[in-house]
Amino acid sequence: MKPRIILILGDQLSPDIAALREADKTRDIVLMAEVADEAGYVPHHPKKIAFLFAAMRKFAANLEADGWRMRYTKLDDPDNAGSISGEILRVCEATSAEECFATEPGEFRLITALEEMPIPVHQFPDDRFLCSHAEFDAWAEGRKELRMEYFYREMRRKTGLLMDGDKPEGGKWNYDHDNRKPPPGSIDTAPMHFTPDDVVEEVLDLVAARFDNNFGDLRPFWFATDIGQARRALSHFISHALPQFGDYQDAMMGGEKFLYHSILSMYLNAGLLTWHEICEAAAEAYAKGTAPLNAVEGFIRQIIGWREYMRGIYFREGPDYTQRNVLGHDRALPEFYWDGQTQMACMASAIDQTREEAYAHHIQRLMVTGNFALLAGIDPHAVHEWYLAVYADAYEWVEAPNVIGMSQFADGGIVGSKPYVSGGNYINKMSDYCKGCRYDVKVKTGEDGCPFNYLYWAFLHRHRDRFGKNPRMAQMYRTWMRMSDEKRSDTIDSAEAFLSRMSAGERV
Template sequence: MKPRVVVILGDQLSPEIRALREADKDRDVILMAEVGDEATYVPHHPKKIAFLFAAMRKFAESLHRDGWTLRYTKLDDSDNAGSIPGEILRACEETGAEECLATEPGEFRLIDALEEMPIPVHIFPDDRFLCSHGEFDAWAEGRKELRMEFFYREMRRKTGLLMDGDKPEGGKWNYDHDNRKPPPGSIDAAPMQFTPDETVEEVLTLVEARFGNNFGALRPFWFATDTAQARRALSHFIKTALPRFGDFQDAMMEGERFLYHSILSMYLNAGLLSWTEICAAAEQAYKDGDAPLNAVEGFIRQIVGWREYMRGIYFREGPAYTRRNTLNHDRKLPGFYWDADTSMTCLSEAVAQTRDEAYAHHIQRLMVTGNFALLSGIDPHEVHEWYLAVYADAYEWVEAPNVIGMSQFADGGVVGSKPYVSGGNYINKMSDYCKGCAYDVKVKTGEGACPFNYLYWAFLDRHKARFGKNPRMAQMYRTWMRMSEEKRADTLQSAEAFLDRLDRGVRV
C-alpha cells in the first residue's frame, strides 16, 4: 500500500489535529515545511515568523520521537519548493505517494491552493474548535442580526462553562459592565518569558538573515515555543494576572504593554494550547476562589464567544469578505503605522508596542489604531493587511472579521450594529496617553486639538445618510445638530486640514 503525505501546517501544532488522527503511523509520511510563500504573503513581523518556525521544529521533533515518519523542510534547504503545494508534490514524487491528507487551513487562499492540487487532497474539518461551520450556519440561519452575545450564550450552554444548571453563574451572562476601570497606578504582573534555547537561537539567526528588514523587532525574543512552555505561561497567567484581568482589560498605560492580559492567543491559535484547557483553568480559578467572576467570565467570553464567533463569520461570509468596503474608504495607510513617528501619543505607543512585541491588546487594536483608521477613511483592505502582518496571533480567519467587520465596519454591519468610533474622551478615560500628548484632548478644534475629536464628528457628518437613523447613534447625531453652524463648520474644517496633511505625508 502506497504511503500518503500528511501535511501539518504551522498553526496546526496539536497532536490531536484531525489529519494526524486519520493517518497511519506504519504507512504515512508527515510533511511539515517552512516555505517562502507562507512567510511572505504579507510582510510578517519577524517575531511571528520566528515563533512559528521554532514551534514547528519542536513539534516535528516530538512527532519523530513518537515514531512517525517525518519530512521536515527548513526555509534555507536548497531544494525547498517555496510553497505548501510545491512541497506536497515534491514529497509525493520522492516517496511514491499519490494522495494527501490535510486539516482545513484557516485561510481561503490555502484552502484554494490545496483544492487545486493535481492529486487527491482529503481535507478534514479542523475540529479543535468548539463550533463547526455547519453548527454556526444553523445558528445564523434566519437571524436578522448575527450578534455575538447570543451566540456566546449558546456556547456557554454547550460547554457548561460557568453555568449553574441551565442558568449562568451569578445570574448574568455578561459582566462587561464591571470590566471598564481606567488604568491603575501600577501593574504587579507580567507574562512569563522564556530564554531562547538552541533550536530557537538557530531560527532567530535564520530570521535575522532573511527577514531583517521587515517591520518589527526580533529580539529580545521570549515567546513559548512548545506546549510545555505554553502551559507554564497559562498557569502563570491564571495565578498572577487573571484575578485583575477583568477590571483592567480595557485599560491602556504608557510604558505598560501587557497589563493583566494573558498573551496566550498566539499559543492558542498555533495549536500549542487548546481552548478547553485554557477555559478549564480559568473556571477552576473561579471555583477555587482565586479569581472573581467578572474576570473569569470576561476571559472565557473572549475564547468561546468572540474567537469562535469570528471564525464562524469568516467561513460563512466567504473569500471575498476581506475586500468589502461598505463605506467606500480609500485613503492610504499612513506611514506612522510602520514607524510610530507621530505626535499622537496613543498611536505612537500602540504602534511602537506592536513593533517591539508583535502584540497589542484588543482595545489598543480596536479603539486606537482601528478607530483612527476608520475615522480617517483608510482603505479597509490596507488596514486588514497591516493587522495580518504585524501581530503574532493573526491568521485571516480571526483577524479579518475583527478588522473588516468589527473595527472598520467595512462589512456593512454583519459583525457590529454600529461602527466602533470615539473621540479623544474615550482614550483619555481608559488610558494615561493623553497626559503628555502634544495634542490637547480637551480642545475640540483648531491647532493643538486632539485629532480624534474633530475626526469623530467629521466621520458622523460624512456618513449621516447611513448612520443617522441608527438608534444606537441617534443621540450623537442630535448632539451634532445642536451645535451651532459655526462650530460644525470649524470642526469639519479642522478635520479637512488634518486629513490633507495626512495625505501629503506631513508629520501629524
C-alpha cells in the first residue's frame, strides 16, 4: 500500500490535529516545510518567522520520537521547492505517494492552492476550534445583525464556562463596564521569558541572514517554542497577571509593553495551546477565588467570543473579504507605520513596541494605529497587510475580520454597528501617551492640535451620508452641527493640511 503525505502547517502544531488522526504511522509520511512562499507573502516580522520555524522544528522532532516517519524541509535546504504545493509534489515523487491529507488551512490562499494540486488533497475540518463553519452559519442564518455578544452567549452555553445552570455566573454576561480603568501607577508582573536553546539559536541565525531587511527586531528573542514552555507561560499568566487583567485590559502605558495581558495568542493560534485548556485554567482561578469575575469573564470572552466569532465571519464572508472597502478609502499607508518616525506619541509608542516585540495589545491596535488609519482614510487592504505582517499572532482568519471589519469598517458594518473612531480624549484617558507628545490633546485645531481631534470630526463630516442616521452616532453629529461655521471650517482645514503634509512625506 502506497504511503500518503500528511501535511502539517506551521500554525497546526497540535498533537491531535485532524490530519494526524486520519493517518497511519505504519503507512504514512508526515511533511513539514519551511518555505519561502509562506515566509514571504507579506514581509513578516522576524520574530514571527523565528517563532514558527523553531516551534515547527521542535514539533517535528516530537512527532519523530513518537514513531512518525518525517520529511522536514528547512528553509536553507538546497532542494527546497519554495512552496507548500511544491514540497508535497517533491515528497510524492521521492516516496511514490499519490495523495495527501491536510487539515484545512486558515487562509483561503492556501486552501485554494491545495485544491488546485494535481494530486488528491483531502482537507479535514480544523476541529481545534469551538465553533465549526456549519455551526456558525446556522447561528448567523436569518439574523439582521451578526453581533458578537449574542454569539458569545451561545458559546458560553455550549461550553458551560462561567455558567450557573442556564444563567451567567454573577448574573451578567459581560463585565466590560468594569474593565476600563486608566493605566495604573506601575506594573508588577511581566510575561514569562524563555532563553533560546540550540534549536532556537540555529533558527535565529537563519532568520537574521535571510530576513534582515524585514520590519522588526529579531533579538532579544524570548518566546515559548514548544508545548511545555507555552503551558508554563499560561500558568504564569494565570497566577501573576490574570487577577488584574480585567481592570486594565484597555489601558496603555508608554513604558510598559505588556501590562497584565497574557501574550498567549501566538501560542494559541499556532496550536501550542488549546482554547479549552486556557479557558479552563482561567475559570478554575475564578472558582478558587484567585482571580475576580470581571477579569476571568473578559479574558474568556476574547477567546470563545471574539476569536471564534472572527473566524466565523472570515469563512462565512469568503475570499474577497480582504478587498472590501465600502468607505472608499484610498490613501497610501504612511511610511511611519514602518519606521515609527512620527511626532504623535501614541503612534510612535505603539509602532516602536510592535517593531521590538511583534506584539501590541488590542486597544493599541484598535484605538491607536487602527483608529488613525480609519480617520486618515488609509486603504484598508494596505492596513490589513501591515497587521498581517507585523504581529506574531496574526493569521488571516483572525486578523482580516479584526482589521477589515472591526478596525476599518471596510465591510460596511458586518462586524460592528458603527466605526471604532475617537478623538484624542479617549487616548488621553486610557494612556499616558499624551503627556510627552509634541501635539496638545486639549487643542482641537491648528498645527499644535492633536491630529486625532480634527481628523475625527473630519471623518464624521466626510461620511455624514452613511453615518448621520446611525443612532449610536447621533449625539456626535448633533455636537458637530452645534459648532459654529468658523469652527467647523477650521477643523476641516486643519485635517486637510495635516493629511497633505503626511502624504508629502513630512514628519507629522
